[in-house]
Amino acid sequence: MPTDASIRREDSPLLELKGVGKKFWSESGTTVAALSGIDLEVRRGEFVTLLGATGCGKTTLLNIVAGIAEPDAGQIRMSDDVAVGRNVAYVFQHYTLFPWRTTLSNVAFGLQMRGVPRRRRKTLASELLAKVGLTGFENVRPHELSGGMRQRAAIAQALAIDPALLLMDEPFGAVDDSTRIELQQMLIDLWQDKRMTVLFVTHNIDEAILLGSRIVVFGDRPGRIVHQFEVDLPRPRVRSLPRFTELFLDIRNALSAGPE
Ligand SMILES: Nc1ncnc2c1ncn2[C@@H]1O[C@H](COP(=O)(O)OP(=O)(O)O)[C@@H](O)[C@H]1O
Ligand SMILES: [Mg+2]
Structure with a gap:
C-alpha cells in the first residue's frame, strides 16, 4: 500500500x-x-x-x-x-448534487458530459457508489439522503471523472x-x-x-x-x-x- x-x-x-x-x-x-x-x-x-x-x-x-x-x-x-x-474535481461544504437526479445519475453526470456510453457510465457509477458505501441508494434523490450520505455521493461524483x-x-x-x-x-x-x-x-x-x-x-x-x-x-x-x-x-x- x-x-x-x-x-x-x-x-x-x-x-x-x-x-x-x-x-x-x-x-x-x-x-x-x-x-x-x-x-x-x-x-x-x-x-x-x-x-x-x-x-x-x-x-x-x-x-x-x-x-x-x-x-x-x-x-x-x-x-x-x-x-x-x-x-480537476471540486467538493464543496454543502452538497451540490442535482436535486432532480438520482444518486446514480448524479455520480454518472461527469461521465455523461465526457460522452461515456450509458451502460459503461452505469457500471462505473455503481462501482463508485459501492466504494463510498451507498449501494442500495442508487435510485433515490438527494433529499432522501442524510447529510453524510450526500457528501459520500458528492465524493463519488467528484471521483467519477478520475x-x-x-x-x-x-x-x-x-x-x-x-x-x-x-x-x-x-x-x-x-x-x-x-x-x-x-x-x-x-x-x-x-x-x-x-x-x-x-x-x-x-x-x-x-x-x-x-x-x-x-x-x-x-x-x-x-x-x-x-x-x-x-x-x-x-x-x-x-x-x-x-x-x-
Ligand atoms: N466575492 C467576494 N467579494 C468580496 N470579498 C470577498 C469575496 N470572496 C471572499 N472575500 C473576502 O476575502 C477574504 C477571504 O475569503 P475566503 O477565501 O472565503 O476565506 P476562507 O475560505 O478562508 O474563510 C474574506 O475577508 C472574505 O470576506
Ligand atoms: Mg471558505
Whole structure:
C-alpha cells in the first residue's frame, strides 16, 4: 500500500503557485487582501490540508486553482494533466448534487458530459457508489439522503471523472462528529486506493493532522501561508500518540503566532 513517504519528491510538481495574490473590494469600498504572496508547490499524490481560520483566503485559493477565480498577482503552473479546469474535481461544504437526479445519475453526470456510453457510465457509477458505501441508494434523490450520505455521493461524483486533482472545501464541516470520522476514514481509503492529489481545506486542527501528508497553515490580513508541517505519523492515525499532541500544539502555536 502506498504511504506518505512514497510521494515522489523528485517529480516536477503537479501544481505550483508563485507570489499569488487576490484582492476584493468590499461594499464599503475598502480593499480586502484575500491572499498575498502565496508560494505553494503540490507534488503528485500528496494529500495537502490547508488549515486556517475563517476569512484567511482558503476558499479563494481553491477557486483560483479550480480556475473559477482569477488571481491579480503571481503565477500558477499546472502540469499538463491538470491544466486549469481539466481533470480537476471540486467538493464543496454543502452538497451540490442535482436535486432532480438520482444518486446514480448524479455520480454518472461527469461521465455523461465526457460522452461515456450509458451502460459503461452505469457500471462505473455503481462501482463508485459501492466504494463510498451507498449501494442500495442508487435510485433515490438527494433529499432522501442524510447529510453524510450526500457528501459520500458528492465524493463519488467528484471521483467519477478520475481527477488528477481533487479540491475539497471543508467537505465535512456540516456533518455530525461520528459521521465526520467515518467520512475521513473513507476519504483516506479512497486516496490510498486511487492516489489522486488532494487539496483539502479545513479549519479543524485534528482533521488536518488525521488527513494530511502535509499541513499548510494560513494566517489572515492578508491571507497568507504562515507555516508548513510535513506529517510523519503512521496511518491509520490515532490521536492517542504523543506525537499527535505535539504536532497539534505546534500547529496551534503557528495559527496564533503568525509568520515565523
Ligand atoms: N466575492 C467576494 N467579494 C468580496 N470579498 C470577498 C469575496 N470572496 C471572499 N472575500 C473576502 O476575502 C477574504 C477571504 O475569503 P475566503 O477565501 O472565503 O476565506 P476562507 O475560505 O478562508 O474563510 C474574506 O475577508 C472574505 O470576506
Ligand atoms: Mg471558505
